[in-house]
Amino acid sequence: MTTRTDNASAPPTVGFDLDLTLVDTRPGIKAAWEAFSAEYGVPVDADLVVSRLGPPLEHEMAYWVPEEQVTDMVARYRALYPAYAIEPSAPMPGARDAIRAVREAGGRTIVVTAKNGPHAELHLAHLGIEPDALAGGLWAEGKAEALRAHGARVYVGDHVGDVRGAATAGALSVAVATGPCAPEELKEAGADVVLADLTDFRAWWEGYLA
Numbered sequence: 634m635t636t637r638t639d640n641a642s643a644p645p646t647v648g649f650d651l652d653l654t655l656v657d658t659r660p661g662i663k664a665a666w667e668a669f670s671a672e673y674g675v676p677v678d679a680d681l682v683v684s685r686l687g688p689p690l691e692h693e694m695a696y697w698v699p700e701e702q703v704t705d706m707v708a709r710y711r712a713l714y715p716a717y718a719i720e721p722s723a724p725m726p727g728a729r730d731a732i733r734a735v736r737e738a739g740g741r742t743i744v745v746t747a748k749n750g751p752h753a754e755l756h757l758a759h760l761g762i763e764p765d766a767l768a769g770g771l772w773a774e775g776k777a778e779a780l781r782a783h784g785a786r787v788y789v790g791d792h793v794g795d796v797r798g799a800a801t802a803g804a805l806s807v808a809v810a811t812g813p814c815a816p817e818e819l820k821e822a823g824a825d826v827v828l829a830d831l832t833d834f835r836a837w838w839e840g841y842l843a
Contacts, residue, residue, distance in 0.1 A: 644739040645842070648780050648804065649764070650790035651746035652686045653812035654831070655728040656756050659683040661718030668717045669710045685813050687792035689747045689772050711749065719755050724762065725811055727831030731789070732762060734835040738842055741765040745779045745788070745798070747772040777802035787841075789834070793822035807837070 652658045666679040677697050685693075690707055698706045735742050743766040746753050750769030757764065768779035776798030780788055788799035791812030799806035800823055808824035809831055810816045816827045828837060 644741060645735070645787065646741040646743060646765075646783050646785045647735045648743045648745045648776075648783070648785040648788040648799075649731070650788075650792070650795050651744055651748055651753050651756065653725065653791045654789060654795075654809055655725055655731075655744065655762060656722050656760065657725050658686065658718065658722045658756065660721035660723070662686065662722075664721055665710065665714050665717040668713050669706075672713065673706070673709060675706070687747065687794055687813060689770075690749075711752070714752055715755055718752070719759050722756055722759070724760050725809075725831055727834055729762060731831045731834040731838075732764065734838050738838070741783070743768065743779065743783045743785060745771055745776045745785075747794075771798075773797045774801045780804050789831075793818060796822040796824045799825075805841075807834075809834075 649655050663679045663683050666677050666682050669675065670677040675697055682693055691703055694703050694707050732742050742764040744753060744764045745768045748769055750767060753767055753769045766783060771779055773794035774797050780802035785802065785804050787807055788795060788802065788804045789807045789809065791809050791814065793814050796806045796808055796819060806824045807826045807828065808819035809828050810819065811830045819827050826837060828834060
């Protein structure tokens with residue numbers, strides 16, 4: 634990771650969450666959980682799983698298997714993930730344009746996600762979305778580690794955990810209501826800005842820079 638700069642005149646760095654912020658991973662994650670359930674005989678409600686994306690995989694797995702099996706089952710799920718989860722996923726509305734808007738202003742983009750780095754890279758490569766940096770395996774307040782290291786002034790995410798991560802990093806929290814958290818919930822968690830989705834990002838961004 635690069636060293637943080639506090640130079641306010643430097644090109645702005647913007648962090649983005651992955652799942653349900655930049656990428657609609659729900660179809661692929663549902664397929665991966667269904668394959669996992671069939672392969673290992675673990676009853677899983679895949680529709681329920683994709684209704685609450687955001688926290689780390691270990692959190693979700695703990696709903697479906699005994700605590701002592703979580704680590705092993707997470708590894709088994711992740712082994713299946715590339716074959717089932719990448720192809721069906723799609724960019725969220727406005728995702729590519731949001732990255733482009735930051736670049737056009739001379740800024741940098743970093744994806745900071747709870748998803749493990751290799752799988753996040755597969756999603757982004759498949760969709761042709763190319764951030765300047767990627768930090769995986771970070772959740773909620775833990776995201777501040779990467780945001781601070783890259784000097785991110787703004788963090789964009791869909792979950793209250795993303796709002797907390799931005800606050801911990803001292804970054805402006807821009808929330809998009811495209812995930813499991815309603816606009817009111819995001820506001821109550823402390824989001825500085827709440828957008829319907831990333832199609833509203835460019836207009837907000839240009840106003841922010843003005």
